Amino acid sequence: MGRKAQLVIGPAGSGKSTYTQTIQKHCELSRRTVHCINLDPAAEYFAYNPTIDIRDLISLEDVTEELNYGPNGGLVFCMEYFINNIEWFKKQIGEFEDDYLIIDCPGQIELYSHFSLMTKLIQEMQNWNYTVCGVYIIDCHFILEPYKFISGMLACLSSMIQLEIPFVNVISKMDLLGKQERKTVKKFISSNPQEMLRLVNRNNNPLFYKLNKAFIKLLQDFSLVGFTTLDITDEDSIARVLLQIDLTIQYGEDEEVYDTTNLPDENMDDFINQHLDN
Numbered sequence: 362m363g364r365k366a367q368l369v370i371g372p373a374g375s376g377k378s379t380y381t382q383t384i385q386k387h388c389e390l391s392r393r394t395v396h397c398i399n400l401d402p403a404a405e406y407f408a409y410n411p412t413i414d415i416r417d418l419i420s421l422e423d424v425t426e427e428l429n430y431g432p433n434g435g436l437v438f439c440m441e442y443f444i445n446n447i448e449w450f451k452k453q454i455g456e457f458e459d460d461y462l463i464i465d466c467p468g469q470i471e472l473y474s475h476f477s478l479m480t481k482l483i484q485e486m487q488n489w490n491y492t493v494c495g496v497y498i499i500d501c502h503f504i505l506e507p508y509k510f511i512s513g514m515l516a517c518l519s520s521m522i523q524l525e526i527p528f529v530n531v532i533s534k535m536d537l538l539g540k541q542e543r544k545t546v547k548k549f550i551s552s553n554p555q556e557m558l559r560l561v562n563r564n565n566n567p568l569f570y571k572l573n574k575a576f577i578k579l580l581q582d583f584s585l586v587g588f589t590t591l592d593i594t595d596e597d598s599i600a601r602v603l604l605q606i607d608l609t610i611q612y613g614e615d616e617e618v619y620d621t622t623n624l625p626d627e628n629m630d631d632f633i634n635q636h637l638d639n
C-alpha cells in the first residue's frame with residue numbers, strides 16, 4: 362500500500378474536523394486502519410481520537426498567554442514552530458511502511474494561500490515517501506449563489522496552485538440542505554463554463570460581466586477545480602468521497618494505477634460506481 366496522507370484543509374468552520382471524524386468512523390466500521398492527526402493548535406474539542414496531536418508540541422493557548430500574540434498571529438507562530446521542529450512530527454509518525462494518515466488542519470486560509478508552511482510540510486512528507494492528497498472542504502451554504510460558487514472555486518484554486526498536490530474538493534454539510542438547494546448545488550457542479558457564466562451574470566451588475574468572464578476562463582484554463590458532495594448521514598456518500606480520494610492517492614487494489622485526472626465528472630461518477638459495485 363505504501364505511505365498515504367490526506368491533508369484536510371478549508372476555511373474556518375467548513376467541517377474539516379467533522380470530515381476527519383466521519384472518515385475515521387467509516388473506516389473503523391469497515392475494519393480499515395487510518396490514523397487521524399490534529400494539526401490545529403487552537404483545537405479545543407474534537408470527536409475523533411487523534412493518534413498525533415500538535416498540541417503535545419505547542420498549543421495556541423501557550424503562545425497567546427506567554428507571548429501575548431493574538432489568535433491569528435499566534436496560530437502562524439505555532440505552525441512555524443511546528444515546521445521548525447518537523448523532526449518531532451517525523452518521530453511521532455514512526456517508520457511504518459504502510460500508513461494512511463488523515464491530517465486535520467487549521468482553518469486559517471492564509472496558511473494555504475500566503476505562507477509556504479504547508480508547502481514545506483508536504484515536501485517533508487514526500488521526502489518520507491508519503492503520497493499526499495489535498496482534501497479541500499467547503500461548506501455548501503457558501504456556494505448556493507452562482508457568484509459565491511465562483512468565489513469558492515477561486516479560493517480552492519489558489520490553495521491547489523500553492524500546494525501543488527492532487528486535490529479532491531468536498532462540499533460538506535449536504536445533510537443540512539433541502540431538496541431544492543441540493544439541486545442547485547448539483548446544477549452548479551455539473552454546469553459547463555458557458556452555463557456558469559450565464560448563471561453568474563444573470564444576477565450580477567453588468568459592470569462585472571467582463572470580470573466574471575475572465576474568472577470563468579481562468580477556472581476553465583486550469584480545469585482542475587471539480588467538486589464532490591458529502592452527506593455525513595449517508596454511508597454511500599461517505600464511501601464515494603473516500604473512494605474518490607483513494608483513487609487519487611493510488612490506495613489499494615495492489616497499487617494498480619488509475620489515471621482519473623482527465624475524467625469528466627459524469628465519467629468519474631461511472632468510474633466510482635463501478636468500483637463501489639466491485
Ligand SMILES: Nc1nc2c(ncn2[C@@H]2O[C@H](COP(=O)(O)OP(=O)(O)OP(=O)(O)O)[C@@H](O)[C@H]2O)c(=O)[nH]1
Pocket residue numbers: 371372373374375376377378379380401466467468469533534535536537591592593
Ligand atoms: N449537520 C452537519 N454539521 C456539520 C457538518 N460538518 C460540520 N458540521 C458542523 O459545523 C461546525 C464546524 O465543524 P468543524 O468540523 O468543527 O469545522 P472545522 O472546519 O474543523 O472548523 P475549524 O477547525 O474551526 O476551522 C460544527 O458545529 C459541526 O458540528 C456536516 O457535514 N453536517
Ligand SMILES: [Mg+2]
Pocket residue numbers: 377378379401404465466
Ligand atoms: Mg477543526
